[in-house]
Amino acid sequence: MRLEGKHxxxxxxxxxxxxxxALALASNGATVLATDVNPQLLQSLVGIPRLRTAVLNVLDKRAVDDAVASFPLLNVLFNCTGMVHEGSILDARDEEWEAAFALNVRSFYWLIQASLPHLLNNGKGSIINMSSIVGVKGLPNRFIYSATKAAVLGLTKSVAADFVSRGLRCNAICPGTVDTPSLAQRIAKAPDPEKARKAFVERQPLGRLVTPEEVASTVVFLASEESASYTGEIFHINGGMTL
Ligand SMILES: NC(=O)c1ccc[n+]([C@@H]2O[C@H](COP(=O)([O-])OP(=O)(O)OC[C@H]3O[C@@H](n4cnc5c(N)ncnc54)[C@H](O)[C@@H]3O)[C@@H](O)[C@H]2O)c1
Incomplete structure (x- = not known):
C-alpha cells in the first residue's frame, strides 16, 4: 500500500x-478517479476496489473543471491523453496541428490549472505528464506529434519551477513504443502490418516493445513519496532508444 492516502x-x-x-495506482492503495471520453472502455474498470470511473472529454473545459471539482482530495494528477499524427511537416495541415495541440498539450494545461488549488491545499502533490520519446529524439514522420510532446516537457518544467517552493512536484514520462490498443490499430492500418510491427520492435535495442504495466510502475513511483525529491524530471522508458 505504497499509495495509501493518495487521491x-x-x-x-x-x-x-x-x-x-489507474489499475496500478488503485492496487497500490490510492483512491482513483479513472476518466475517459469513451464510456464503453471505462466499463472494464467498474467494480475495482478504490477506483471510480467518470466520463471526461478533456477537450471540454467546463467538463474538466467539473471533474476536478468532484474530486477535491486530489493530490496526484496523471495527464495521459494523446494522439499520434504521422507525417513530416509537408504532410501537416493546420486543423491536424490544432487538434493535436488541443488534446496533447492544452488539455494538460487545463487539468493542471483546475487541479492546482487542490494539489497545493492537500499537500505532497504530484503531477505526472505523458510525453514521448519523440519529445526528446528526432524520429521520422512525427512532425506534429513531436512538437506536442516537446511542448509537454516545457510545460512540465515550467510548472515544476513555479511550484517547487510550495511542495508540488511535476514530472514527465517519455516512453518508447508501448504495446497498446492504439498502437495495434496503427500497425493494422500499415500496408504490411507484420513489417510495421517488426520495425517498431527493432528500433528499441532491448528487442521488444515496452508494456503498459512497465509505464504504470513509473507512474506509481512518481505518485508515491519514494519520489519525493524528484521534480522537473524526464523519465525515459524506451528499451535503450536514447542510449
Ligand atoms: N502507445 C505508445 O507507444 C506510446 C508511446 C509514447 C507515448 N504514448 C502516449 O501515452 C498516452 C496514452 O497512449 P496509449 O497508446 O496508452 O493510449 P490509447 O491511444 O490506446 O488510448 C487513449 C485513450 O484516450 C482516450 N481519449 C481519446 N480522446 C480523449 C478525450 N478527448 N478526452 C479523454 N479521453 C480521450 C481514448 O478513449 C482512449 O481510451 C498518449 O499520450 C500517447 O501519446 C504512447
Missing amino acids: ALVTAAGQGIGRAS
Whole structure:
C-alpha cells in the first residue's frame, strides 16, 4: 500500500497506459478517479476496489473543471491523453496541428490549472505528464506529434519551477513504443502490418516493445513519496532508444 492516502485523477484511463496506470495506482492503495471520453472502455474498470470511473472529454473545459471539482482530495494528477499524427511537416495541415495541440498539450494545461488549488491545499502533490520519446529524439514522420510532446516537457518544467517552493512536484514520462490498443490499430492500418510491427520492435535495442504495466510502475513511483525529491524530471522508458 505504497499509495495509501493518495487521491489520483487519471485521464485516458479507458485503455492502454492510462488503464494500466489507474489499475496500478488503485492496487497500490490510492483512491482513483479513472476518466475517459469513451464510456464503453471505462466499463472494464467498474467494480475495482478504490477506483471510480467518470466520463471526461478533456477537450471540454467546463467538463474538466467539473471533474476536478468532484474530486477535491486530489493530490496526484496523471495527464495521459494523446494522439499520434504521422507525417513530416509537408504532410501537416493546420486543423491536424490544432487538434493535436488541443488534446496533447492544452488539455494538460487545463487539468493542471483546475487541479492546482487542490494539489497545493492537500499537500505532497504530484503531477505526472505523458510525453514521448519523440519529445526528446528526432524520429521520422512525427512532425506534429513531436512538437506536442516537446511542448509537454516545457510545460512540465515550467510548472515544476513555479511550484517547487510550495511542495508540488511535476514530472514527465517519455516512453518508447508501448504495446497498446492504439498502437495495434496503427500497425493494422500499415500496408504490411507484420513489417510495421517488426520495425517498431527493432528500433528499441532491448528487442521488444515496452508494456503498459512497465509505464504504470513509473507512474506509481512518481505518485508515491519514494519520489519525493524528484521534480522537473524526464523519465525515459524506451528499451535503450536514447542510449
Ligand atoms: N502507445 C505508445 O507507444 C506510446 C508511446 C509514447 C507515448 N504514448 C502516449 O501515452 C498516452 C496514452 O497512449 P496509449 O497508446 O496508452 O493510449 P490509447 O491511444 O490506446 O488510448 C487513449 C485513450 O484516450 C482516450 N481519449 C481519446 N480522446 C480523449 C478525450 N478527448 N478526452 C479523454 N479521453 C480521450 C481514448 O478513449 C482512449 O481510451 C498518449 O499520450 C500517447 O501519446 C504512447
